[in-house]
Amino acid sequence: MKNRLVVLALILTMVAIVLGGCGEKKPSINVYNWGDYIDESVIEDFEKEYGIKVNYSTYATNEDLYVKLKQGGESFDVIFPSDYMIERMIREGMLAKLDLNNIPNIKYIDEDFLNLDYDPNNEYSVPYMWGTVGIIYNKTMVDDVVDSWDILWNEKYKDQIIMLNSQRDTIAVALLKLGYSLNSRNIDELEAAKEELLKQKPLVWAYQGDEVKDTMVGGEAALAVVWSGDAVAMMRENPDLDYAIPKEGTNLWFDSMVIPANAKNKEGAELFINFLCRPDIAARNADYIGYSTPIPEAVDMLPDEIKNSDVAYPSDEFLNSVKLEVFKDPMDIIKEYDRIWTEVMSGQ
Amino acid sequence: MKMKKAAYPYIIWLGIFIVIPLLLILYFAFTTGDSQSLTTFKFSLDNFRRFFTPTYLKVLGRSVNIALISTILCLILGYPMAYIISKEKLSKRNTMILMFVIPMWMNFLLRTYAWLTLLGRNGFINNLITKMGLQPLDLIYNDKAVLLGMVYNFLPFMVLPIYSVLVKIDKNLIEAAEDLGANKLRVFTKVIFPLSIPGIITGIAMVFIPAVSTFIISSLLGGNKYNLIGNLIEQQFRWTGDWHFGSSMSIILMIFILITMAFTSKFDKDKEGGGGGLW
Structure with a gap:
């Protein structure tokens, strides 16, 4: 008898906790972003302004994001894939159409960044940041001119080279070195790129993700393939570093904000996207992470050293x-x- | 009868979290297909065919090799350590074991990250070396760094089982051997060592299994250059999304581990002693 009473009491407590939790529950959105890709105080401001809780988590590559989304299990409301990944996600019906009426701040975005090939009418995506891929090098350790991808195959810099631990970007470097398009669909060209990367492997010190920033700022390696925004952030911390875009050409990329088709809180997600498009907010993010914002008014608010930087705003x-x-x-x-x-x- | 009823929750638990996932891995390993729906898959051996090519076999060979070396190193370092600790007085012994275990309270990932700052080109160790006027060493992003990471992380798994077997050895046996005129070395080789074999076997299994399947250590300390089979599996699940190939590699790795276990349990005659209650 006594046992039953205890059980009853336990059940009642549990019910009370669950109900109580529901009563207080604030609306929330799940945001899944690249690591180191936002000024986190911006998130707090959003939470304060709209009373929506933001559950923030991060990923390292587009492929990482794709697989996580495809496998399901977790649902996200705002994600930040790049151009080619957006194209793929649209093709596979993984994204929800945006209601641009809820994102009026899209008017601040430079027209050059709208209606691009991967999403011709911006039905699904709103640009967040953009940039290039290039080589960051330590001027005290490299005495050659850095103007070609070839330098990453130079025996002289054995164990001084950092490559990106990212499939698309690293294969692209090899394709570009060989003079092919980085969108090559020719199997012979791709095989040649593979051989080139295998040939390079003994010279590579490590394949890194975000750790590359610590490595280069700490002066531990001479050359690294990086995204332009990271280069800005690194150069700010170590003046010996410089960034070059090789003459063979490079990748121009756009990371945009999109809403997955299975998002639970689409209105909240649109509010968040709209918030990040507000020039003062975009400026804070761009200043903090070093990447280039597509919002001209935000660029104007940036400190001179970034605004006039050839790396961020060529x-x-x-x-x-x-x-x-x-x-x-x-x-x-x-x-x-x-x-x-x-x-x-x-x-x- | 009562005991049997009490076992049901555990049986259900085993079913949901061990048997079903294993069956799923088996299913994925022998099928191919692009989608995530379970019905559109076709039976195929392609994943295995793909694995048994030089590229992937080399990775498997490298993983087994490095795991074996780290197991041997752990044994060479760990046995004397366990022996020394077991010979101490009870209070001192407990403090020593505690000191040994305390670092394990910290997250495994953090401990491995810490090595990055120690081993880096401008890291702590190289700073000391250059201060002494010597050339800095290449300590990180190579096989040796991966090996170091493994030995560092898995050493306690070797020391603890050996230690717990050693302290349980009946002192009378040692004294009897000494009474019969055996010298210290003979006591060790004829009495202590044979009695400690169950601990060694457990230690070997407990070091080898995580070492052969790790991916974090090789990724952080090996700079993603020295892929082990664990990295390949991680890559298939996290980035490539080819669950089929990843599952078939997991199966192959499991078979390898089963062989090791069978091999070691053959030596483990004293079935009850294994691990001295650590398992």
């Missing part, structure tokens, strides 16, 4: 002088990319 003349390519969804050939990458990472 001139139109420069942008026109090198071959810049945006990644496209490899579609059916993605299997080959996966296989090549696995083989490069397993090779000796």
Whole structure:
């Protein structure tokens, strides 16, 4: 008898906790972003302003994000994939159409960044940041001119080279070095790129993700392939570093905010996207992470050293002088990319 | 009868969290397909065919090799350590074991990260070396760093089982051997060592299994250059999304571990002694 009473009391407590929890529950959104890709105080401000709780978590590569989303289990409301991944997600019906009426701040975005190939009418995506891929190098350790991807294959810099631990970007470097398009769908060209990466492997000190910032700022390696925004952040901390875009051309990329088709709180997600498009907020993010914002009014608010930086905001003349390519969804050939990458990472 | 009823929750637990996942891995390993739906898969041996090519076999060979070396190193370092601790007085012994275990309270990932700052080119150790006027060493992003990480992280798993077997050895046996005229070395080789074999076997299994399947250590301290089979599996699940290939590699790794276990349990005659209650 006594036992039953205890059980009853326990059940009642549990019910009370669950109900009580429901009563107080604030609306929330799940935001899944690249690591180190926002000024986290911005999130707090959003929570304060709209009373929506933000559950924030991070990923390291587009592929990481894709697999996580595809496997389901967790639902996200706002994610930040890049161009080619957006194209793939749209094709596979993984994204929800945006209601642009709820995102009026899209008007602040420079027209150059709207209606791009991967999402022609911006039905699904709102640009967040953009940039290039290049080589960051330590001027005290490199005495050659850094103007070509070839330098990453130079025996002189054995164990001084850091490559990106990211499939698409690293294969692209090899393709560009060979003079091919970084969207190559030709299997011979891709195999050649694989050979090139295997040839380079003995010279590479490590394949890194976000750790590359510590390595380069600490002066531990001479050369690294990085995204331009990270380069800005690194150069700010270590004046010996400089950034170069190789003459063979490089990747021009756009990371955009999108809402997955299975999002639970689409209105909240749109509020969040709209908030990040507000020029003062965009400026805070761009200042903090070093990446380039597509919002001109935000650029104006940035400190001079970033605003006038060739790395973050290259001139139109420069942008026109090198071959810049945006990644496209490899579609059916993605299997080959996966296989090549696995083989490069397993090779000796 | 009562005991049997009490076992039901555990049986259900085993079913949900061990048997079903294993069956799923088996199912994925022998099928191919792109989608995540379970019905559209086709039976195929392609994943295994793909694995048994030089590229992947080399990775498996490398993993087994490095795991074996780290197990042997752990044994060489761990046995004397366990022996020395077991010879101390009870209070001192407990403090020593406690000191040995305290670092394990900290997260495994953090402990491995800490090595990055120690081993880096401008890290703590190299700073000391250059202060002494010597050339800095290449300590990180190579096989040796991975090995170091493994030995560092898994050493307690070798020491603890050996230690717990050693302290349980009946002192009378040692005294009897000494009374019969055996010298210290003979006592060790004829009495102590044979009695400690169950602990050694458990230690070997407990070091080898995590070492052969690790991916964090090789990724952090090996700079993603020295992929082990654990990295390959992680890659298939996290980035490539090819669960089929990943599952078939997991099966192969499991078979390898089963062989090791069978091999070690053959030596473990004293079935009850294994691990001295650590399992």
